[in-house]
Amino acid sequence: MEEPFEAGAIIPAAGSGRRMNAPTNKILLPLLGVSILERALDAFLNSEFVKILVLAVKPSEKRIFEAQTNRLAAAFNKEIALVNGGAERWESVANALEYLRRWTGWKRRKRLVAVHDAARPLLTRELLNQSLAAGLEYGAVGLGVPLKDTIKRVDDDGMVVDTPDRSSLRAIQTPQVFELDLLLDCYQRVKGSGINFTDDCGVVEYCGRPVKLILGSYENLKITTPEDLALAEAILRRRENADRSRL
Ligand code: CTP
Ligand code: MG
Numbered sequence: 001m002e003e004p005f006e007a008g009a010i011i012p013a014a015g016s017g018r019r020m021n022a023p024t025n026k027i028l029l030p031l032l033g034v035s036i037l038e039r040a041l042d043a044f045l046n047s048e049f050v051k052i053l054v055l056a057v058k059p060s061e062k063r064i065f066e067a068q069t070n071r072l073a074a075a076f077n078k079e080i081a082l083v084n085g086g087a088e089r090w091e092s093v094a095n096a097l098e099y100l101r102r103w104t105g106w107k108r109r110k111r112l113v114a115v116h117d118a119a120r121p122l123l124t125r126e127l128l129n130q131s132l133a134a135g136l137e138y139g140a141v142g143l144g145v146p147l148k149d150t151i152k153r154v155d156d157d158g159m160v161v162d163t164p165d166r167s168s169l170r171a172i173q174t175p176q177v178f179e180l181d182l183l184l185d186c187y188q189r190v191k192g193s194g195i196n197f198t199d200d201c202g203v204v205e206y207c208g209r210p211v212k213l214i215l216g217s218y219e220n221l222k223i224t225t226p227e228d229l230a231l232a233e234a235i236l237r238r239r240e241n242a243d244r245s246r247l
Pocket of ligand 2: 015
């Protein structure tokens with residue numbers, strides 16, 4: 001990564017965690033004592049390339065998040081902004097993107113934006129760096145992992161329609177990294193399309209621009225249902241033990 005560049009991070013955090021069935025936004029739940037959100041922010045707070053983090057949050061939850069982000073901004077000497085989330089994830093990202101478009105703190109011409117779900121607390125610094133490096137090279141990059149399960153398409157009655165060839169399918173993760181201008185342009189163009197984009201690469205694909213996938217990690221879980229909590233804690237415990245044995 002020799003070319004000078006800087007990056008902004010967009011963290012969509014305005015979901016309601018329906019599938020988790022928790023009383024609060026699931027990203028406030030702790031994993032071994034540290035919130036999912038705080039763990040998801042860790043790689044970005046520690047990255048020298050990331051100059052600003054923009055969190056999209058529900059207006060009703062702004063206060064709760066402000067307390068956390070004020071503390072983290074001071075501890076890591078990083079700028080963290082909060083913007084209002086939208087009804088769908090892509091609307092939350094669009095609001096944060098608008099903030100980055102207007103942000104006056106940019107110093108370099110080469111600007112990347114990394115979009116990362118607040119619900120993915122196991123992202124490592126290595127994987128973030130690989131994503132940024134690929135973003136610089138390709139302009140639009142997502143993480144993908146080969147599917148472990150066979151996938152079937154079904155109809156409304158649960159009858160199997162077909163079985164797509166698994167070898168050409170990938171399960172998609174975040175972070176997804178883009179040239180800032182490219183993502184701004186594509187989000188501008190899909191406004192009013194009526195499509196509910198569930199990831200940001202999808203917005204770029206829709207605009208007909210090439211998107212590169214690099215290998216993600218099976219450990220880079222999205223915390224979605226209650227059993228993901230136990231799985232994530234097991235991975236964190238194993239990482240902590242590995243760190244200890246290195247000392
Ligand atoms: N998200 C968001 N704005 C929305 C919906 C989701 O910022 N309108 C965020 C979530 O907070 C999460 C990420 O997008 O960090 C991925 O979404 P998902 O895992 O689906 O979280 P939720 O939407 O909260 O969960 P559920 O779909 O089960 O309600
Ligand atoms: Mg959701």
